[in-house]
Amino acid sequence: MLRGFLVIFVLCTIAIIAVFGFRGQISTQPPLEVFPDMVRQMKVRAQAPLNFFADGRGPRLPVAGTVPIGYEMPKPQTAETQAPTVDRWSHPQASFSVGTDYYDTGKMGDRWGTGIPLEVTRELIERGQQRFNITCAMCHGAAAMGNGIVKQHGLATVVSLQDERIRKMSDGEIFNTITNGKNTMMAYGPTIIVPDRWAIIAYLRAVQRSQNAAIADVPEENRADLDKPAENKPPEAKPAAKQEAPKK
Numbered sequence: 001m002l003r004g005f006l007v008i009f010v011l012c013t014i015a016i017i018a019v020f021g022f023r024g025q026i027s028t029q030p031p032l033e034v035f036p037d038m039v040r041q042m043k044v045r046a047q048a049p050l051n052f053f054a055d056g057r058g059p060r061l062p063v064a065g066t067v068p069i070g071y072e073m074p075k076p077q078t079a080e081t082q083a084p085t086v087d088r089w090s091h092p093q094a095s096f097s098v099g100t101d102y103y104d105t106g107k108m109g110d111r112w113g114t115g116i117p118l119e120v121t122r123e124l125i126e127r128g129q130q131r132f133n134i135t136c137a138m139c140h141g142a143a144a145m146g147n148g149i150v151k152q153h154g155l156a157t158v159v160s161l162q163d164e165r166i167r168k169m170s171d172g173e174i175f176n177t178i179t180n181g182k183n184t185m186m187a188y189g190p191t192i193i194v195p196d197r198w199a200i201i202a203y204l205r206a207v208q209r210s211q212n213a214a215i216a217d218v219p220e221e222n223r224a225d226l227d228k229p230a231e232n233k234p235p236e237a238k239p240a241a242k243q244e245a246p247k248k
């Protein structure tokens with residue numbers, strides 16, 4: 001009994017002294033560090049020598065070809081600039097540039113502009129389809145309905161791009177959303193080059209139209225076909241017929 005008390009008493013005394021006893025003492029020894037403090041670590045000090053590198057210099061020059069963040073790439077000054085073609089995408093300077101014109105910002109003066117500043121060709125739209133499916137569809141869905149796979153896995157705020165609001169939104173504002181992101185959507189400016197952003201918008205417009213088609217979109221000579229039973233439909237009825245077979 002007494003021994004138990006003594007052991008506890010001694011332990012408590014040691015603990016109290018350990019906590020309060022040595023406060024305010026000055027020592028030239030480095031303090032005890034269970035996890036080493038970050039001030040004492042291997043690191044390069046500005047303008048200080050370092051024997052890690054053969055030349056003994058700590059600070060290094062950037063790797064050749066390094067582009068500083070925010071650097072405005074020189075724009076291609078070729079005939080292509082004036083009459084952009086699909087070659088823009090393989091152009092070595094096909095760019096992420098941030099100029100101040102409509103093509104680079106989506107803004108005309110201080111308002112969002114609208115219109116695709118590239119020639120809208122089948123190639124452009126197909127390029128846009130490919131890019132949309134790679135960079136947008138996982139969130140917004142292949143038909144831009146806002147039901148991409150990412151939404152089912154937690155990003156609940158994904159919106160449908162088939163909304164009236166987005167259908168009426170100017171191309172320039174959508175360009176800006178792609179470039180800089182919006183609320184919970186991150187920016188795709190750093191990963192999608194400018195002509196691809198426009199290609200995506202051109203394709204998105206086609207997708208929007210496909211889901212909001214009016215009778216006026218059907219050429220008059222084909223309207224009668226709409227009432228016909230779907231004889232040209234792909235043979236999707238067949239798998240159902242197959243399923244019946246095992247039941248027998």
Ligand code: HEC
Pocket residue numbers: 132135136137138139140150155157158159161166174177178182183184185186188200204
């Ligand atoms: C990682 C998921 C994700 C991807 C990929 C994505 N978006 Fe979004 N997008 C969102 C979310 C989330 C919102 C809703 C933002 C908010 O909270 O208002 C949104 C909103 C938008 C809007 C509406 C902006 C507004 O003004 O309300 C447009 C337009 C849009 N996205 C276009 C695109 C296009 C085009 C792409 C492909 C280049 C794309 N998004 C890729 C998640 C994504």
